[in-house]
Amino acid sequence: xxxxxxxxxxxxxxxxxxxxxxxxxxxxxxxxxxxxxxxxxxxxxxxxxxxxxxxxxxxxxxxxxxxxxxxxxxxxxxxxxxxxxxxxxxxxxxxxxxxxxxxxxxxxxxxxxxxxxxxxxxxxxxxxxxxxxxxxxxxxxxxxxxxxxxxxxxxxxxxxxxxxxxxxxxxxxxxxxxxxxxxxxxxxxxxxxxxxxxxxxxxx
Amino acid sequence: xxxxxxxxxxxxxxxxxxxxxxxxxxxxxxxxxxxxxxxxxxxxxxxxxxxxxxxxxxxxxxxxxxxxxxxxxxxxxxxxxxxxxxxxxxxxxxxxxxxxxxxxxxxxxxxxxxxxxxxxxxxxxxxxxxxxxxxxxxxxxxxxxxxxxxxxxxxxxxxxxxxxxxxxxxxxxxxxxxxxxxxxxxxxxxxxxxxxxxxxxxxxxxxxxxxxxxxxxxxxxxxxxxxxxxxxxxxxxxxxxxxxxxxxxxxxxxxxxxxxxxxxxxxxxxxxxxxxxxxxxxxxxxxxxxxxxxxxxxxxxxxxxxxxxxxxxxxxxxxxxxxxxxxxxxxxxxxxxxxxxxxxxxx
Numbered sequence: 001x002x003x004x005x006x007x008x009x010x011x012x013x014x015x016x017x018x019x020x021x022x023x024x025x026x027x028x029x030x031x032x033x034x035x036x037x038x039x040x041x042x043x044x045x046x047x048x049x050x051x052x053x054x055x056x057x058x059x060x061x062x063x064x065x066x067x068x069x070x071x072x073x074x075x076x077x078x079x080x081x082x083x084x085x086x087x088x089x090x091x092x093x094x095x096x097x098x099x100x101x102x103x104x105x106x107x108x109x110x111x112x113x114x115x116x117x118x119x120x121x122x123x124x125x126x127x128x129x130x131x132x133x134x135x136x137x138x139x140x141x142x143x144x145x146x147x148x149x150x151x152x153x154x155x156x157x158x159x160x161x162x163x164x165x166x167x168x169x170x171x172x173x174x175x176x177x178x179x180x181x182x183x184x185x186x187x188x189x190x191x192x193x194x195x196x197x198x199x200x201x202x203x204x
Numbered sequence: 205x206x207x208x209x210x211x212x213x214x215x216x217x218x219x220x221x222x223x224x225x226x227x228x229x230x231x232x233x234x235x236x237x238x239x240x241x242x243x244x245x246x247x248x249x250x251x252x253x254x255x256x257x258x259x260x261x262x263x264x265x266x267x268x269x270x271x272x273x274x275x276x277x278x279x280x281x282x283x284x285x286x287x288x289x290x291x292x293x294x295x296x297x298x299x300x301x302x303x304x305x306x307x308x309x310x311x312x313x314x315x316x317x318x319x320x321x322x323x324x325x326x327x328x329x330x331x332x333x334x335x336x337x338x339x340x341x342x343x344x345x346x347x348x349x350x351x352x353x354x355x356x357x358x359x360x361x362x363x364x365x366x367x368x369x370x371x372x373x374x375x376x377x378x379x380x381x382x383x384x385x386x387x388x389x390x391x392x393x394x395x396x397x398x399x400x401x402x403x404x405x406x407x408x409x410x411x412x413x414x415x416x417x418x419x420x421x422x423x424x425x426x427x428x429x430x431x432x433x434x435x436x437x438x439x440x441x442x443x444x445x446x447x448x449x450x451x452x453x454x455x456x457x458x459x460x461x462x463x464x465x466x467x468x469x470x471x472x473x474x475x476x477x478x479x480x481x482x483x484x485x486x487x488x489x490x491x492x493x494x495x496x497x498x499x500x501x502x503x504x505x506x507x508x509x510x511x512x513x514x515x516x517x518x519x520x521x522x523x524x525x526x527x528x529x530x531x532x533x534x535x536x537x538x539x540x541x542x543x544x545x546x547x548x549x550x551x
Contacts, residue, residue, distance in 0.1 A: 118418075123472075146475075152405055152464075153433070155448040156356070156359075157358065157449060179512055180474075202515075203516075
C-alpha cells in the first residue's frame, strides 16, 4: 500500500510542497505535492517525514513515522519584512537572500538537503531581489538569514563590490551572528533592518 | 580528417594510403619555395594547421622530425598562405593596426573564423616572485609554463599561478581558461556534503555556474555541463587576457590568476553542520593558436578549513598535468560554444 499524504493551506490543496522521508538524518525519498496537494513517498526506509514549503509561505513541519496529512492555516503564520541598507555611496542593484528554518528535531542538513544524494543548499528559501526590501510570510521559529551580493572569479585588480551582511537590527530579540549569517527568532521579530558592507578580497 | 599527413613523426601516425600524386615536402622545401625566407615555426604551424594537420603533426614538422605528404595543389595552397602572411606583416612585430583580442578588452569579432593576432604589447603587471615551475611543455615553436606561488607587486598575496607561452608566434597565441568549483562540508559522522548552489560571474555569457557535486574530503567531484564556466571577465572575448590580469609582449603572453576560496559558501557549509570544509577550484587552460587548440594545462587549487574559525587559509596549488591537445573536451566545448558562439570555430 502506498505511503501517501496530503498538504492543504486554509483547506485548499497546496501544490509543490516538498516532502522528505528521512532515515535518521539521511534523506531516502524526496517528492512534491501535486495539484491536489497529494504526495506518495514510496517504500524507502525512514523514521520521519519532513514537509518543506517555500511558497506561498516559508516553513518546515516534521512528523514521526509515515506520510502525514498537513493542514496548515494562515493563523499559524506571520508576515515579516526585511529592509536592506547599502554602504554609503553604493546603489542597490541585486542581492541574494537565503532563509533557513532551524528546528530542534532535525539538523540543518535535513532541511537543506537537495535530494537523496549528497548535496546541501545554502538556504532552504533563496531569492534574488532587485529592490532593497523583502516581505515574506513564515512559520514562526528560529531562522538562519544570510544575504550576499557576490560576483565570483573576478580578475585581480577589479572590484566587483561584493557585499555581505554587516549588522542586523530587529524589532524583537537580537539577531545572533553565526557562520557568516545571522540567527533570528521570527515571530517575535517581524521587522529586520540589514546593513550591508563591502567584502574584502580576503573575505572571498 | 585531412588527407595531408606528416611522416616520420615521433608520435604514432597512420601511414597515408598510397596516392600517386602525393609529394613529400619538408620545412626546408618550404623555405626554398619562399625564396629563402624561413617562416617562423608559428607561421608554419598556422598555415599547416589550416590545411588540416594536427598539433602533434605540426610540432613534428616544425621540429624537423617529419615531412608533409600532400598534393601539389595543397603544397601550392600552403605556400600561398605563408606568402600572404609575409605580405601582411603577420610576424607580430610591426603591424600595430592588427585586430586585437585578449589583452585589449576591445576585441574585434573573429569574422575570419580565426582569432585575430594581438600585436599590441601590454606589459604592466609586475611579477616580483616568479614562483615554482610545476609544468612545462613545448608547443607551436615555443614553451608553455605553469608556475605556482607567484606574487605580484600590487599585493602581498603569495598564491598566484601563472601560465605563460613564450615563442616566436606569440601574437597568435591566446589562453582560454575554464573553471569549475566544489565546496564540500565534512560532518561529524565523516559524511561529505557538497554545497549545491550557483556562483554568479562577471561575464555576460551565462551569468552563473553551478558548483560541482559528488566530491568528498579527499576525492574530486565529477563536473557536468552546468558546472563549467569560461573563465573570462569579458562577455564577448572568451580569452583570459581579455579581462584577467595578464602581460603580453612581442614574444610572450602570460596570465596571472589568484582564485579565492569562496568563503561565503564555505560559511554556508559550516552553517549546514559541517565540522570542516574543503573548497576546490579546478582550472583547464588551453593554448589556442589562431583557430585551434594546441595545448592543455590543468591546475587545481584547494583550500582547507579545518574549523569554522579558520580565516583566509593558504591554498595548495598543483599541476594536474598538461600536454599537446587538438580540441576541447566535449563538455567544455559545449559550454564554451554556448557562452561564446562567435568562437565556435575553436573545436
